[in-house]
Amino acid sequence: MAANQNVKTSTTSSSIQQSQNILPNIFIHGPPKFSIFLQPNPxxxxxxxxxxxxxxxxxFIATNPHxxxxxxxxxxxTLFPVNAEVLDLLPSLRLVCASTAGINHIDxxxxxxxxxxVTxxxxxxxxxxxDMAVxxxxxxSxxxxxxxxxxxxxxxxxxxDFPLGSKLTGKKIGVVGMGRIGSEVATRLEAFSCKISYNSRNKKSSISYPFYSSVLELATNTNVLILCCALNDETRHIVNKQVMLALGKGGIIVNVGRGGLIDEKELLRCLIEGEIGGAGLDVFENEPHVPKELFSLDNVVLSPHxxxxxxxxxxxxxxVVEENLKAFFSNKPLITPVI
Amino acid sequence: MAANQNVKTSTTSSSIQQSQNILPNIFIHGPPKFSIFLQPNPxxxxxxxxxxxxxxxxxFIATNPHxxxxxxxxxxxTLFPVNAEVLDLLPSLRLVCASTAGINHIDxxxxxxxxxxVTxxxxxxxxxxxDMAVxxxxxxSxxxxxxxxxxxxxxxxxxxDFPLGSKLTGKKIGVVGMGRIGSEVATRLEAFSCKISYNSRNKKSSISYPFYSSVLELATNTNVLILCCALNDETRHIVNKQVMLALGKGGIIVNVGRGGLIDEKELLRCLIEGEIGGAGLDVFENEPHVPKELFSLDNVVLSPHxxxxxxxxxxxxxxVVEENLKAFFSNKPLITPVI
Structure with missing residues (x-):
């Protein structure tokens, strides 16, 4: 359906292009370094x-209204929302190319x-x-x-003299969100003889690992939670106080999803008071802010998204971005369509 | 053969024990914290x-010569040698129980x-x-x-803003020493779709990974060297300047073996001058000393053995130690004999 819509819409774009005999313009909506890393070829x-x-x-629009x-x-x-206010500035916008797997910054x-x-x-x-999650x-650990x-x-x-760590081999791992990333995490940790279980919206018939229909139940039965799911209204604070207490004093949480998946205030309290064993955090609830209480803790590893x-x-x-743009403006199906 | 020798020797020990009607004494030869972690049950x-x-x-012997x-x-x-000088102090010694996998500190x-x-x-x-090597x-990376x-x-x-790292998935990994540890490393990294090759004293018929008869050749054909072999006269400085130059500017060395496997001076030079990409070092050539030049480098990760x-x-x-002691003093075969 997306491809069909695409053909229809990009035909319109193509018409604009042909009628005006100019190329369609692309705007890079991100921080300064974004364009260094992500620059489609001419x-x-x-x-x-x-x-x-x-x-x-x-x-840009204020100074170049034309x-x-x-x-x-x-x-x-991420951190550069695409909401109604942004969309209102761009009446001819037909395509939003996200450079990320998580797209909670796009309405x-x-x-x-x-x-x-949207791609x-x-x-x-x-x-x-x-790789980062592992x-x-x-x-x-x-x-x-x-x-x-x-x-x-x-x-x-x-x-x-250094304090003892905790063995990883053989641990019980709970993967939250068994999509593309969750599956890659599970494959890697199976080679450490870890026992994998998972939670996701629905049990997946193609996945043989034990399924738990709630994160609370998953936490109760595992030593480690690895958060790989998307952030949305259903998953916000999916790891709350109760889940952390169920994971327990030796438990470890790794978050490579989005900061909002965890109730960060409760996470801080649990880490400080030793209610959980530790955390590896690549994402935070209010990025680019990282809670300063984390800086003095020895049981966390912090990574800047x-x-x-x-x-x-x-x-x-x-x-991928270049191919999506080329496809869109050549009336071909998008490579990684979301809608 | 070790077991037979053991039976013979431990019979002698047992005779001493019986004749004197006292238990054979064990001395803990290590740093203060050693006994906290490693205390056989009574x-x-x-x-x-x-x-x-x-x-x-x-x-102890000076003040308690009896x-x-x-x-x-x-x-x-480790760091507490068992050499001729130590052995001279202990004329009745019949068993050395090492708490380590590497036993280069024992003559x-x-x-x-x-x-x-020796066990x-x-x-x-x-x-x-x-797990630590990975x-x-x-x-x-x-x-x-x-x-x-x-x-x-x-x-x-x-x-x-953070600088880009290097992807691990799919990398070519050279394992130096395909023993128990090397095999475990290989199993784990295969799950990251890495291509494993190895070097060891001899090609192993039970191992299907490509074998290189020299570390230089292994380094030439891989992105990463992981050192898992024992330190002895043949392996000292097995990673020298030539090997590091062959590994190249993007190459990474991980050492979980012994510090002496690498020419540490050359390693420092290669890291500082960017001749190799980086290193993860759990061991150092002159432990407990860690070269201070490493402390300012961003391309190394340092771990205190x-x-x-x-x-x-x-x-x-x-x-394991307790079972070896029990076996030895009950005239049974040792659990983990070396000689």
Whole structure:
């Protein structure tokens, strides 16, 4: 259905293009470094209006009001919402290309209502995010970052004095969200002889791991929760106080999904009071803010929303974005359509 | 053959025990914390002479010369050599129980010459060491410890600004030493779709991964070297300048073996000058010393010889040591004999 809509809409875009004999304009809606990492190659199908990713959209439209109607697509990333207010600025917008797998920063209902297509990162980041999830889990279990910091600050030398960690091999792992990322995480941790269980909206017939219909039940039966699901109204604070208490004092939470999946205030309390064993956090509830209470804790590993930050993934997403743009402006089906 | 020797020798020990109607004494030869972690349960087969692991052996014998001949076994660990000088202090010694997998701190030839048996940790630590190797590799590739440190020092907030890491999935991994630990590492990294090759003294018919007869050739054909072999005269500085240059600027070295496997001076130079991409180091050439040049580098992760430091492994090694002692002083075959 998306492809059909796409053909219809992109025909319209193509008509605009042909009638005006100019290329459709693309606006990059993100932070300054976004354009360095994510720069589609020059194309005869479209034109990047702000290749240096500046100024911000509101400012750009305010100073270049004639461009409001020339922008047919935007590239966007987290922390740069695509909501009704942004959409109101762009009356000719037909395509939103997200550079991310999570798209909770995009108002999908509003896009749908306006006939605007949305693409995401597809499967581009799944392997990197799964690698990061396993890395954070080993790091927390085995105290790698805290030991590295102790050594560098000369609070420790290489000998017996360091506190004992917790073994990963054989642990019971609860994956929350058994999609592309969750499956990659499970595959990796099976090779550590871990016992995998999962929770997701529905039991998946293609997945043989034990399924729990609630995260509370999953936490009760596992040593580790790894959060890989999307953030939406159903999953916000899916890990609350009760879930953390069920996971217990030795339990570890790894979050490579979105910060809002966890009740962050309760997480802080549980970490400080030892109600859970530790946490590996790549995402936070109010990014780019990271709660300062975390900085003094030895049972957490903190990562700056970096699960997809590899050169390989950035080459991959550049290609996916470029192919989506080319497809859209050539009246072909989108590569990674959401709507 | 070891078991036969054991029966012969432990019969002698047992005779001493019976004739004197006292339990054979065990001395704990290690740092103060050693005895906290590694304390065999009380037994009617033997008696721990220094349960608090103090004073050091030389001092103990100097102040208690009558005990020199009463010590029939010692428990020992790295950094506490068991060489001819130590053996000379203990004329009745019949068993050296190492709490480690690597036993380069024990003069095996000298033990053999004197008819002294040696046991090691057997397979107790293989899983934990393999977990640590993978953890260090992900940490270096994905810059986890450096990011954690940047966040805590407020040099970074959770957003796009952090430098890109390197993808782990699919990388070519060279395992140096395909024993118990190397096999566990390979199994784990296969689940990350990594391509495994290995070097060891001899090609192993039971292992299907490609074999390279030299570490230089292995480094030339891989992105990552993981050192899991024992340190001995053949393997000292097995990773030298030439090997590091062959591994190349994007290459990563993980060492969970012994520090002496790498020419540490050359490693420092290669890391500082970017001749290799990075390193995850759990061991160092002159422990407990860690070269201070490493402390300012962002492309290394440093760990205080902590690959076996989990409560699970310590319970495991306590049991192995206790079972070896019980077996030895009951004239039964040793559990994890080396000689």
């Amino acid at each position: 194309s005869h199908n479209f034109h990047i209006l702000n290749p240096s990713c500046l100024p911000p959209l509101h400012q 461009h409001a109607s020339s922008i047919h697509a935007i590239l966007c990333t 999908l209902a509003e896009c749908k209502r306006r006939g605007i297509h 995401d990162a597809g499967n581009t980041f799944s392997e990197d995010v799964a 890395g954070l889990l080993i790091d927390v 085995r105290k790698i970052s805290v030991a590295d910091s102790f050594l560098r600050r000369k609070l420790q030398h290489a000998s017996w 970096a699960a997809v930050l590899t050169s390989e993934s950035f080459n991959g997403i550049s290609k | 037994s009617h087969n033997f008696h721990i002479l220094n349960p608090s692991c103090l004073p050091p052996l030389h001092q 005990h020199a001949s009463s010590i029939h076994a010692i428990l020992c660990t 095996l030839a000298e033990c053999k010459r004197r008819g002294i048996h 090691d940790a057997g397979n107790t630590f293989s899983e934990d060491v393999a 953890g260090l590799l992900i940490d270096v 994905r810059k986890i410890s450096v990011a954690d440190s940047f966040l805590r020092r407020k040099l970074q907030h959770a957003s796009w 902590a690959a076996v430091l989990t409560s699970e492994s310590f319970n495991g090694i306590s049991k």
